[in-house]
Amino acid sequence: MQARLDAQREALLAAAVALLSEQGYAGCSVVGVAARAGVSTGSVYRYFPGKAELVVEVFRGLVGREVQAVEQAADGPGDLIDRVVAIVETFANRALKAPRLAFALLAEPVDAPVEAERLVFRQVFQQAFARHVTEAVKAGVLPPQEAAITAAALVGAVAEVLVGPLSAGVASADTVPNLVRFTLRALGADDAAHS
Amino acid sequence: MQARLDAQREALLAAAVALLSEQGYAGCSVVGVAARAGVSTGSVYRYFPGKAELVVEVFRGLVGREVQAVEQAADGPGDLIDRVVAIVETFANRALKAPRLAFALLAEPVDAPVEAERLVFRQVFQQAFARHVTEAVKAGVLPPQEAAITAAALVGAVAEVLVGPLSAGVASADTVPNLVRFTLRALGADDAAHS
DNA sequence: CGAAGTACTGAACCGTGCTTCACTCCTTGA
DNA sequence: TCAAGGAGTGAAGCACGGTTCAGTACTTCG
Numbered sequence: 001m002q003a004r005l006d007a008q009r010e011a012l013l014a015a016a017v018a019l020l021s022e023q024g025y026a027g028c029s030v031v032g033v034a035a036r037a038g039v040s041t042g043s044v045y046r047y048f049p050g051k052a053e054l055v056v057e058v059f060r061g062l063v064g065r066e067v068q069a070v071e072q073a074a075d076g077p078g079d080l081i082d083r084v085v086a087i088v089e090t091f092a093n094r095a096l097k098a099p100r101l102a103f104a105l106l107a108e109p110v111d112a113p114v115e116a117e118r119l120v121f122r123q124v125f126q127q128a129f130a131r132h133v134t135e136a137v138k139a140g141v142l143p144p145q146e147a148a149i150t151a152a153a154l155v156g157a158v159a160e161v162l163v164g165p166l167s168a169g170v171a172s173a174d175t176v177p178n179l180v181r182f183t184l185r186a187l188g189a190d191d192a193a194h195s
Numbered sequence: 196m197q198a199r200l201d202a203q204r205e206a207l208l209a210a211a212v213a214l215l216s217e218q219g220y221a222g223c224s225v226v227g228v229a230a231r232a233g234v235s236t237g238s239v240y241r242y243f244p245g246k247a248e249l250v251v252e253v254f255r256g257l258v259g260r261e262v263q264a265v266e267q268a269a270d271g272p273g274d275l276i277d278r279v280v281a282i283v284e285t286f287a288n289r290a291l292k293a294p295r296l297a298f299a300l301l302a303e304p305v306d307a308p309v310e311a312e313r314l315v316f317r318q319v320f321q322q323a324f325a326r327h328v329t330e331a332v333k334a335g336v337l338p339p340q341e342a343a344i345t346a347a348a349l350v351g352a353v354a355e356v357l358v359g360p361l362s363a364g365v366a367s368a369d370t371v372p373n374l375v376r377f378t379l380r381a382l383g384a385d386d387a388a389h390s
Numbered sequence: 391c392g393a394a395g396t397a398c399t400g401a402a403c404c405g406t407g408c409t410t411c412a413c414t415c416c417t418t419g420a
Numbered sequence: 421t422c423a424a425g426g427a428g429t430g431a432a433g434c435a436c437g438g439t440t441c442a443g444t445a446c447t448t449c450g
Contacts, residue, residue, distance in 0.1 A: 008427095030408060040429045042410075051408060109304035122355070143380075149373040152359060153352035157381075160317070160351020161344060178344040185340075186352075186381035203397090225438060235399045237440075246438060 009047045011037040016058045021101040025108050028055060052113040059117045062105060067124050069094060074128065080136040081189050087128060088158055088183050092176045095162050103166040106159050122159075126151040133187065143188040154183060204242045206232040211253045216296040220303050223250060247308040254312045257300060262319050264289060269323065275331040276384050282323060283353055283378050287371045290357050298361040301354050317354075321346040328382065338383040349378060 015036035019027040030051050034041045048054040073090035074083045095102035105121065129151035136142040161179050165171030210231035214222040225246050229236045243249040268285035269278045290297035300316065324346035331337040356374055360366030 029406095041408090042430065043428055045409070046427075109306065109310060111304065115304060145376065145380075146369075146373045149356060149370070150377060152356045153374070153377045153381075156351040156353070156355020156358075157348035158351070160354070161347045163351075164347060174341075175344070178341045179348070181340065182345060182348045182381060185338075185383045186348075186377060188380045224436095236438090237400065238398055240439070241397075 008037075008039060008043065012039065012044060012047060012054065013058055013061065016054060017062065020058065020062075020104050021098060024100060024104045025055075025110050025114075028058075030054075052111070055110075055114050056117050059105070059114055059121070062101070063117070063121045063124070066091070066094065066105070067128070070125070070128060074132065080132060080139055080141055081184070081187065084129065084132050084136070084154075084187060085180055085183060087125075087132070088154070088180055089176060091125070092158060092162060092179055096165065096171050096176070099166045103163065106166070107163050122155055125155050129154050136187075141189070145188065150187065154186060157182065157186070203232075203234060203238065207234065207239060207242060207249065208253055208256065211249060212257065215253065215257075215299050216293065219295060219299045220250075220305050220309075223253075225249075247306070250305075250309050251312050254300070254309055254316070257296070258312070258316045258319070261286070261289065261300070262323070265320070265323060269327065275327060275334060275336055276379070276382065279324065279327050279331070279349075279382060280375055280378060282320075282327070283349070283375055284371060286320070287353060287357060287374055291360065291366050291371070294361045298358065301361070302358050317350055320350050324349050331382075336384070340383065345382065349381060352377065352381070 012033060016028055016033045019032055019036055030044055031041050033054070034044050044051075044054065048057070070087050070090050073086040076083070076086055078086070095106070105118070110118065126148070130147040133142065133145070133147040133150050137144055137147065158179060161175065161182075162171075165175060207228060211223055211228045214227055214231055225239055226236050228249070229239050239246075239249065243252070265282050265285050268281040271278070271281055273281070290301070300313070305313065321343070325342040328337065328340070328342040328345050332339055332342065353374060356370065356377075357366075360370060
């Protein structure tokens with residue numbers, strides 16, 4: 001009955017995602033997740049060594065989804081600079097569409113093992129930025145710059161700008177366009193060329 | 196014996212700062228702080244309603260110090276753009292000089308009341324940036340832009356770039372210069388004018 | 391000097407939430 | 421049909437850390 005076993009496991013992960021999306025990390029207690037999955041608390045430990053492993057796996061899954069969406073957007077049409085803009089737009093729009101979840105992934109206090117995972121999350125995004133920035137600098141469409149710093153700064157900038165609306169609940173309609181304009185300036189791109 | 200009373204209070208606050216600087220928030224338990232201050236745990240509750248109030252007061256004090264340093268740097272000589280650069284440089288250099296503490300103030304997981312204080316912390320810095328950016332835009336030395344977004348993005352960018360070195364322990368010598376160059380581009384200032 | 395009040399102590403208390411484990415139930419195969 | 425074994429249960433156990441409070445020591449004033 002391997003299928004059934006995996007089904008339970010999936011149910012637990014799905015329940016954790018649901019609780020995380022609705023109530024943030026606080027709702028993600030072992031008892032809560034088990035109840036939501038329609039399983040006893042004890043059963044959680046049949047599938048996961050402990051809470052940390054469960055939550056980390058949830059994080060990895062969600063982050064993977066975001067990274068994939070961003071990578072896909074970056075592979076779309078347009079020049080090198082358009083791609084960096086696409087990363088920012090995609091990331092920001094997705095975050096604003098699922099604010100509670102985005103806040104949980106980006107900023108909500110968590111304990112150490114999950115925090116470590118969050119660091120990885122941010123680094124993956126930084127690398128995505130850095131790759132495209134490096135390429136664009138090499139091609140001469142962006143001025144010379146330390147790609148790693150630019151990438152880290154952009155990740156921080158996007159996250160910080162979003163966290164405000166995310167925790168306040170409301171984002172202005174032109175938050176994302178403004179963020180894009182900031183990004184273009186920060187990259188050193190010609191504003192005029194990418195309105 | 197008012198003086199003595201205040202002395203105890205100060206000792207507790209100082210002990211909390213010391214522990215925060217050395218071990219981060221984890222070391223800031225009531226028992227730990229009391230021991231460090233040479234006081235019993237019970238006495239903590241003579242001076243503070245609870246742990247939250249103690250830690251929040253510690254945060255406020257530290258943040259006030261940072262804000263003051265930054266404001267002072269921004270009041271120095273130079274044009275409007277130099278002032279924004281001064282904010283970034285001062286903030287970054289101070290953070291890199293007290294990494295553990297900066298990490299605690301900027302990024303370390305804390306519980307709700309302190310998190311709220313951290314939000315205030317970031318907002319104060321954003322306002323400092325926003326004030327100078329607005330002024331510079333009005334004066335025509337920066338292109339038109341939403342100052343609030345630029346300010347939030349810069350705070351996020353600086354924090355993110357610093358958190359890496361802060362948690363890793365080592366910062367490259369040109370982290371700050373690179374950060375300044377990023378800032379200048381992001382503001383839309385002429386790079387050439389402010390090397 | 392003695393009584394009253396106050397600063398101070400620190401071990402016990404309590405709430406929270408992860409983890410365990412003795413037990414039940416259900417499926418499986420002879 | 422009926423043992424046997426594993427899946428599943430959920431209440432009790434446990435660790436952690438903030439908070440409390442009855443007791444002690446010290447200071448002050450009559």
